[in-house]
Structures are given as C-alpha cells and as structure tokens.
Amino acid sequence: MRKRLEALLRQHDGPLTQDLVLEPGRFDLGRVPARLAPDATTSMVCGYCSTGCALTVHLKNGVAVNLTPSRGYPVNRGMACPKGWEALVPLRAADRATTPLMRNARGRLEPIDWDRAMRVFVQRLRRVQERWGPGSVAFLSTGQIVSEEMALLGALAKFGMGMVHGDGNTRQCMATAVTAYKESFGFDAPPYSYRDLEESDVVVLVGSNLCIAHPILWERLQRNRHRPEIVVIDPRKTETANAATAHYAIKPKSDLVFFTGLLNVLIEKGWIDEAFLRAHTAGFAALAAHAAQFPVERVAEATGLGVEQIVALARTIARGRRVSFWWTMGVNQSHEGVRTAQAIINLALCTGNIGRPGTGANSITGQCNAMGSRLWSNTTNLFGGRSFTDERDRADVARILDIPVDKIPAQPSLAYDQILEGILARKIRALWIIGTNPAHSWINQADFHDILGRLDFLVVQDMYSSTETAQHAHLVLPAAAWGEKEGTFINSERRVGVVRPVARAPGQALSDFRIFQLVAESWGCGAMFARWRSPEAVFAMLRELSRGRPCDITGIADYAMLDECGGVQWPHRDDAPSPPESERRLFADGRFFFADGKARLIFEAPRPPPEATDARYPFLLSSGRGSSSQWHTQTRTSKSPVLRRLHPQQIYVEINPADARRLGIAPNDWVRVVSRRAALQARAFVTHAIAAGQVFVPMHYAETNRLTFPAFDPYSRQPAYKACAVAIEKLATQPT
Ligand code: SF4
Numbered sequence: 001m002r003k004r005l006e007a008l009l010r011q012h013d014g015p016l017t018q019d020l021v022l023e024p025g026r027f028d029l030g031r032v033p034a035r036l037a038p039d040a041t042t043s044m045v046c047g048y049c050s051t052g053c054a055l056t057v058h059l060k061n062g063v064a065v066n067l068t069p070s071r072g073y074p075v076n077r078g079m080a081c082p083k084g085w086e087a088l089v090p091l092r093a094a095d096r097a098t099t100p101l102m103r104n105a106r107g108r109l110e111p112i113d114w115d116r117a118m119r120v121f122v123q124r125l126r127r128v129q130e131r132w133g134p135g136s137v138a139f140l141s142t143g144q145i146v147s148e149e150m151a152l153l154g155a156l157a158k159f160g161m162g163m164v165h166g167d168g169n170t171r172q173c174m175a176t177a178v179t180a181y182k183e184s185f186g187f188d189a190p191p192y193s194y195r196d197l198e199e200s201d202v203v204v205l206v207g208s209n210l211c212i213a214h215p216i217l218w219e220r221l222q223r224n225r226h227r228p229e230i231v232v233i234d235p236r237k238t239e240t241a242n243a244a245t246a247h248y249a250i251k252p253k254s255d256l257v258f259f260t261g262l263l264n265v266l267i268e269k270g271w272i273d274e275a276f277l278r279a280h281t282a283g284f285a286a287l288a289a290h291a292a293q294f295p296v297e298r299v300a301e302a303t304g305l306g307v308e309q310i311v312a313l314a315r316t317i318a319r320g321r322r323v324s325f326w327w328t329m330g331v332n333q334s335h336e337g338v339r340t341a342q343a344i345i346n347l348a349l350c351t352g353n354i355g356r357p358g359t360g361a362n363s364i365t366g367q368c369n370a371m372g373s374r375l376w377s378n379t380t381n382l383f384g385g386r387s388f389t390d391e392r393d394r395a396d397v398a399r400i401l402d403i404p405v406d407k408i409p410a411q412p413s414l415a416y417d418q419i420l421e422g423i424l425a426r427k428i429r430a431l432w433i434i435g436t437n438p439a440h441s442w443i444n445q446a447d448f449h450d451i452l453g454r455l456d457f458l459v460v461q462d463m464y465s466s467t468e469t470a471q472h473a474h475l476v477l478p479a480a481a482w483g484e485k486e487g488t489f490i491n492s493e494r495r496v497g498v499v500r501p502v503a504r505a506p507g508q509a510l511s512d513f514r515i516f517q518l519v520a521e522s523w524g525c526g527a528m529f530a531r532w533r534s535p536e537a538v539f540a541m542l543r544e545l546s547r548g549r550p551c552d553i554t555g556i557a558d559y560a561m562l563d564e565c566g567g568v569q570w571p572h573r574d575d576a577p578s579p580p581e582s583e584r585r586l587f588a589d590g591r592f593f594f595a596d597g598k599a600r601l602i603f604e605a606p607r608p609p610p611e612a613t614d615a616r617y618p619f620l621l622s623s624g625r626g627s628s629s630q631w632h633t634q635t636r637t638s639k640s641p642v643l644r645r646l647h648p649q650q651i652y653v654e655i656n657p658a659d660a661r662r663l664g665i666a667p668n669d670w671v672r673v674v675s676r677r678a679a680l681q682a683r684a685f686v687t688h689a690i691a692a693g694q695v696f697v698p699m700h701y702a703e704t705n706r707l708t709f710p711a712f713d714p715y716s717r718q719p720a721y722k723a724c725a726v727a728i729e730k731l732a733t734q735p736t
Pocket of ligand 1: 046047048049050051052053076079080081082083084085214215216
C-alpha cells in the first residue's frame with residue numbers, strides 16, 4: 001500500500017507533494033507553488049466569512065508576505081475587515097498540525113507517518129462497520145473547506161465507504177434558511193445580490209448585527225444613495241441598532257408573533273400587493289386567516305412594543321418602493337427558526353418585494369463556504385440540492401458520476417444532533433470530524449464532551465492539533481489551510497469564487513482534498529474516484545451535476561473564468577450570454593421553483609421558548625458574535641496579535657444597569673453566570689445595549705456553550721443558541 005500512496009502523493013499539484021519531504025515542524029510560510037511567479041500577486045476569496053471578499057496576496061521571492069483587499073472585486077471593492085487583513089497570520093501558528101498523530105497506550109498523541117495513519121484509519125473504521133454495520137460510522141464536516149473537497153468527502157464517505165450519516169457545522173448556522181427557502185421557493189435559493197443593499201429605500205435587518213458580523217456588507221449599505229430607512233429588529237441595542245434609523249427591541253423569541261402581527265397590519269390596511277400575490281404565490285387566504293389571529297394589541301403585549309410602533313413599521317414598509325429584508329443568526333438559531341424565516345419571506349412576498357432591485361427576503365450566510373456545503377456536501381441533500389429518497393435523483397447522480405446507483409444511499413442522513421443521539425444510543429460508534437471544533441461550539445457542552453467520550457474511534461482532521469476537539473481524538477490528520485490549497489467557495493449572494501495556494505502547508509500536512517484521495521486509495525475504493533483527480537477536475541463534475549438545476553453553473557468554463565469575471569453568481573447556464581452580468585438577483589420573472597411557478601406562503605402558530613425563566617434563573621441569556629476580529633471558536637483569529645488587541649481578552653457578560661444595581665454589581669466586577677447545566681465566570685459589562693432581564697455572552701469563549709440549552713428547530717434541526725435561562729451572582733471574592 002505504501003507504494004500506492006506514495007505514487008498518489010507525488011501525482012498531483014506540485015507544492016503539496018513537496019511537503020512530504022519537508023521536516024515536520026516548519027512554521028514559516030513555505031515557498032509558493034511553482035506555477036506562480038516568485039514575485040507574483042494573486043487574488044483569492046477570503047477564508048473566513050460568507051461575505052466572500054477577495055484578497056490580493058503579494059509574494060516576494062516566492063513567499064506570501066502581505067495582502068491587500070482586491071479593489072476590482074464586485075463584493076468588497078477594495079475593503080476588508082480585520083480578519084481579512086490578518087488572514088495569512090494563522091498559517092504560521094506554532095500549533096499547526098504538521099504530522100499525523102495517534103493516541104498511544106498512555107493516552108498521549110504521538111506522531112506517526114501517513115502510511116500508518118491510513119492503516120489505522122481503515123482498520124479501525126472497518127472494524128466498527130463490520131461489527132455494527134456501515135451506518136455505525138459517521139462524519140461531521142464544515143463550511144470552511146472548498147466545494148471540491150466537500151464533494152469528494154461526501155462521495156467518498158457515502159458512495160465509497162458505505163456511510164449513511166454525515167452532516168456539517170453549517171447545521172449550526174444555516175440549516176434554518178435552507179429549509180425555509182426550500183419549502184417557500186421550491187429550492188434553497190437566497191435571491192439577492194449585495195447590490196440590493198445599495199438600491200433599497202427600506203432595509204430591514206432582523207437578528208443581524210451587520211456592523212460586526214458582516215462589516216463589508218454594512219459598508220455596502222453605507223454606499224446606498226437613496227437615504228434608506230434602516231430598521232433593526234433585535235432584542236439587543238447592537239452596534240447596528242445604534243446606527244439604524246429605527247430599532248425595534250422586541251422581547252427575545254417574540255419574533256414569529258411580531259412578523260405575523262406585522263403582516264396582519266399590512267393586510268388590514270390594504271398595504272399588500274394583491275396582483276403579485278395572485279400571480280405568483282399560493283396559500284394567501286389561509287395565511288391571512290392565520291394572521292388575523294394576531295391583532296396588533298396582542299402583538300404589542302407579546303413583543304413589548306407599542307401599538308403605534310408596530311403600525312409605524314408597517315407604514316414604513318408600505319411606503320417603501322424597494323424594501324429588502326435581511327436576516328441572520330438571530331432568526332436561524334431558534335426553536336422556531338424556519339417558521340420565523342418564512343414569516344419574513346411572507347412579508348416580502350405579500351408586499352411584492354422580491355425579484356426587483358433593492359428587494360428580497362435575504363438570508364445572510366455565516367461561513368465562507370456554507371453556501372457551497374448547501375449544494376455540494378452530499379450530507380442532508382444529494383448533490384446539487386437533490387434528494388437521496390428520490391429514485392430519479394439517485395439515477396441522475398449515478399449516471400453523471402459513473403458509479404453504480406446502488407452505492408447511493410436511499411435514505412437521507414441524520415442531522416447533527418441526531419448523529420450525536422446515535423452515539424449516545426451506541427448506534428454510531430465512530431466519528432470523523434473535519435475542519436470544525438464542536439467541543440467548543442456545539443450547544444450544551446457538558447453533554448457533548450460526554451458523547452465524544454463514548455466513541456470507539458474518533459478521527460479529527462484539522463489544521464491545528466490544539467483544538468478542544470482534537471484533544472479528544474484517537475487519530476489526528478494534519479490538514480492544509482485556506483491559502484495552502486485550491487478550489488472554490490460560494491458566498492452569500494451565490495457567487496462562486498476561487499481560492500488559491502500561496503503557501504505550502506507545514507510539515508506533512510496535506511490538503512483535505514489530498515487526504516480524501518489517500519483515504520479512498522487506502523479504503524480500496526480509489527477506482528471509483530479516478531476521475532476526481534484534482535479540484536478543478538471535480539469542479540467540472542460539479543458543473544455537470546448542476547446542469548438543468550436552479551443552481552446551474554454549466555456556463556462557468558473553469559477557474560480562469562472565475563478570476564476574469566470577479567466570481568460568477570449561480571445560475572449561469574452554458575447557453576447564457578458570457579461573461580454574465582456581475583450582480584444578479586433571482587425571481588425577476590416572478591417564477592419560483594415549483595411546477596406551477598408559485599411561491600408557497602407557509603405559517604404555523606408560535607410556540608413558547610423551550611427554557612423559561614423562573615425565580616431561580618430569572619435572566620434570558622443570548623450569545624452571538626462579540627467583535628469583527630473574532631471568528632467562531634477563535635482557533636484561527638486567536639493566532640493574530642493584532643486581532644487579539646481588538647477585543648476583550650477575558651470573557652464578559654452584558655448586563656443592564658438596572659439589573660446590575662439591583663444585584664450590587666459594578667462595571668468590570670467578576671460575576672457567575674449560572675444555568676441549569678453549568679456555570680461560568682465573567683466580567684460584568686454594564687450596558688444599556690441589553691434590556692433588563694436579559695444578558696449576553698459572546699460565543700467565542702469555550703465556556704459559553706456549557707450554559708446553553710439543547711433545543712432545536714423541528715424542521716431544520718438547527719440549535720437554538722439564543723435563549724436559555726440563567727442566574728447572575730456577583731462573586732464574593734473578586735479574582736485579581
Ligand atoms: Fe473576510 Fe468576511 Fe472580513 Fe470579508 S468580511 S475580509 S470575507 S472575514
């Protein structure tokens with residue numbers, strides 16, 4: 001096998017192959033791929049968030065020394081947030097995984113070579129499958145790797161290795177929007193382009209702290225010349241709410257009531273677009289009857305707003321000629337996120353605010369390639385938004401990929417939380433985690449750590465061996481990072497953009513793509529993936545998988561075209577004019593992705609939040625992004641001294657001054673935040689940004705999710721991070 005692996009490792013794109021002869025422990029940015037000139041500049045999409053800015057990397061003597069935001073790119077137009085400016089720094093971190101690691105008899109991770117790593121990987125997973133069945137091994141992937149890697153992993157795991165269950169960390173951020181769009185539009189299709197932010201006269205931001213979470217989109221909004229009303233709907237007075245023209249501080253988790261009642265006002269006042277509804281939607285009569293149960297007085301009581309405020313917002317929407325609705329995690333991470341997202345979609349449909357410039361029901365994605373994972377990860381959906389349960393879809397994919405159709409599972413994967421339940425029930429015995437750190441980010445950490453401990457075998461594939469999740473692994477596979485490999489991302493506005501290698505991965509780390517190829521070879525199913533020889537070869541296959549689908553990208557010839565065009569939004573069919581218009585939106589013709597072309601108006605009665613406050617736990621805790629300089633579990637952003645200086649080093653909790661006074665808490669005091677599951681200690685940040693009875697802790701600290709309550713939206717299975725009951729106590733002794 002060793003010879004076969006070596007041959008495979010030496011077969012493809014030079015730079016990563018050369019890594020195998022480097023000493024483990026190189027921490028400098030290695031020389032760049034031979035195909036780039038030593039003093040070249042090259043542009044690539046940023047590897048953090050879904051905005052999808054392009055960064056121009058400057059090389060000197062073959063080493064990436066600096067970067068600047070790309071001026072000509074239609075997304076960021078010469079801008080970047082602090083994470084983007086510092087994007088090269090995490091590549092040099094001292095705790096990069098540089099060699100495979102295996103846990104020894106003393107419980108320590110020790111270096112091994114790739115040959116042994118692959119033998120252990122195959123033997124241990126096969127042993128589990130032979131004893132407990134193919135479905136007893138599952139994988140959890142990420143929205144941080146390129147589409148080509150996601151596709152290879154999804155095909156390898158499900159078609160090659162016989163796994164049935166695999167999911168990704170996009171379940172934590174985007175599953176709700178996916179389900180909402182599919183049910184309402186007939187396909188998971190965010191309809192907008194970022195230009196809509198510049199063309200609206202009313203911009204409604206829901207559960208979105210755009211200034212902090214998507215700062216370049218906030219900059220795009222500042223370029224709007226129509227003096228737009230900027231309406232923020234959020235329980236917190238966030239930085240975005242402070243800068244808005246109106247802030248509606250609704251009570252936590254009253255959003256579904258609020259949007260249903262808002263629609264009722266619009267209907268009662270006759271401020272809806274009846275012609276559009278008749279021509280392009282189905283289900284209005286039932287929706288109107290449902291909304292009528294939410295008179296404005298009831299909504300005022302549920303949300304804590306005044307009747308006049310609610311009517312005023314309805315009037316603002318009615319008067320707007322181009323109204324756009326944007327939402328992020330405040331909606332998605334909810335026990336009823338799908339129906340809340342659909343209530344926002346219903347507002348856009350009922351007022352005819354879709355398919356025109358400056359309009360739309362627009363979900364902003366989280367991770368750099370969450371959108372790629374929605375189409376190409378082959379986890380919950382079969383490739384290209386198809387269904388595993390549909391016989392024709394399976395036959396279609398088998399034909400395009402030239403694989404036996406019986407290799408494609410006929411059942412969909414369990415969702416993330418259900419995979420974890422499967423581990424608890426001992427039905428799933430081994431797990432392969434790729435590029436994500438759930439031992440920090442998953443809801444209710446106490447349970448999660450217990451669950452990891454029950455696995456017979458845990459493989460973690462990551463660029464760092466130091467993550468909380470890697471510390472639990474039996475086997476660590478060292479992966480190349482963004483900037484060390486090639487492929488494509490899809491950003492929030494459906495723009496496919498290119499990622500390029502500008503540095504060599506340290507030591508023996510390999511691109512995820514190469515690791516998946518090694519696994520295929522080692523597993524004995526390499527022949528099935530003979531055509532999957534490089535990321536660009538896989539991109540050509542994704543093109544074919546997209547043919548005739550709403551996400552058709554058959555008109556994108558190759559990576560070079562993506563470079564020349566500044567990325568290309570899907571769809572771009574091969575019979576469409578080329579190059580395509582740079583910024584396009586969907587549904588200009590009013591046709592949605594159902595056979596009758598009509599969008600569905602979907603609704604449901606609101607449900608109470610899953611964990612109520614009481615006398616012992618009287619505060620509602622919300623979590624979210626703390627600053628633009630922090631990314632998720634901080635595995636990368638913590639490596640930059642510059643970024644570290646841009647946010648508080650110590651965990652803090654926002655508390656309202658009235659609550660702080662009552663509890664004798666002064667600014668900066670240390671307090672305990674206690675939920676029914678665990679407690680953490682944090683500095684008190686006494687601020688009017690948070691309403692009385694609520695507190696907020698940034699999600700970037702490992703302690704935060706020890707507190708959160710494991711509730712899930714029943715349709716999207718997305719965790720509800722935004723509301724759990726806690727108590728606050730001032731520490732008797734203040735740590736120095
Ligand atoms: Fe990167 Fe997002 Fe920052 Fe743009 S806004 S530079 S994509 S992290």
